[in-house]
Amino acid sequence: MPFSTREGISIHYHTEGVGTPIIFLHSLGTNHNIWDDQFNAFKSDYNVIGFDFKGHGESGKKLPFTIENAMLDAKHIMDLLEISEAHIVGISLGGHVAMKLYEQVPNRVKSLTLADTWAYVPPHLRVERTNNRIGRLQSISIEQFCEELAVSSIALGAESKTIEKLRALMNFSKDTYISAWDAVHSVDFRELLKTIHVPVLVMVGDQDKSSPLSYAEEITTQIEKAKLEIIPNAGHLSHLTNVPYFNQKLREFLGGNK
Numbered sequence: 001m002p003f004s005t006r007e008g009i010s011i012h013y014h015t016e017g018v019g020t021p022i023i024f025l026h027s028l029g030t031n032h033n034i035w036d037d038q039f040n041a042f043k044s045d046y047n048v049i050g051f052d053f054k055g056h057g058e059s060g061k062k063l064p065f066t067i068e069n070a071m072l073d074a075k076h077i078m079d080l081l082e083i084s085e086a087h088i089v090g091i092s093l094g095g096h097v098a099m100k101l102y103e104q105v106p107n108r109v110k111s112l113t114l115a116d117t118w119a120y121v122p123p124h125l126r127v128e129r130t131n132n133r134i135g136r137l138q139s140i141s142i143e144q145f146c147e148e149l150a151v152s153s154i155a156l157g158a159e160s161k162t163i164e165k166l167r168a169l170m171n172f173s174k175d176t177y178i179s180a181w182d183a184v185h186s187v188d189f190r191e192l193l194k195t196i197h198v199p200v201l202v203m204v205g206d207q208d209k210s211s212p213l214s215y216a217e218e219i220t221t222q223i224e225k226a227k228l229e230i231i232p233n234a235g236h237l238s239h240l241t242n243v244p245y246f247n248q249k250l251r252e253f254l255g256g257n258k
Contacts, residue, residue: 009061012052016039026091030169034240037247047083053065065179085110088112089113089115115239152210200227208235208236
């Protein structure tokens, strides 16, 4: 897989297929390979692109982790591949980067798909969530934390091979995770939502406890051209736990917004 460099730090990226570009943005603690099922499903009709955020996968590390910097990396990859406009698909952390990209360069965003993400977390919930997640991270080994995180990100009753696949994609340091966790819990895109005028697909797993339905509904109701899809039998990473349904809804959405 190819690498590029921005600000002296390497960025690992992936591109294949020919057609309208789709840029897939991954979740916290994983890497671009979490989209493999989507790459395989869409590469015959689209140019599918992904990259590893700093401190994730095979990209270099940069602290503090910021949504702004991740967005600039996404823009860098678009410039590198000479992409003037693309469909942007982001899950969890990737959804925040997608919204930030629209905020900065709306003319380069053809559509947005925001999966299992949020626009804002109230301070009291932010403290509670941080105490639970980061407190756990700091009290156990990174290996044990990743095992627990993989299980909690998947729907109940998911096949063990799905959990094992997710666990294998987790490669990060504790300080990167803590910094990125703080970044995603500091976002406030509530005012931005009202200014989004491209087609938007909002998706959420029906078993998502990290980014529940209420967060998805807040995004949907504030965006003029947003549609909400609830993914059945899916947890926080709905694209991984119910691949056929997620891909079907994404294909329908992209096909209607060429």
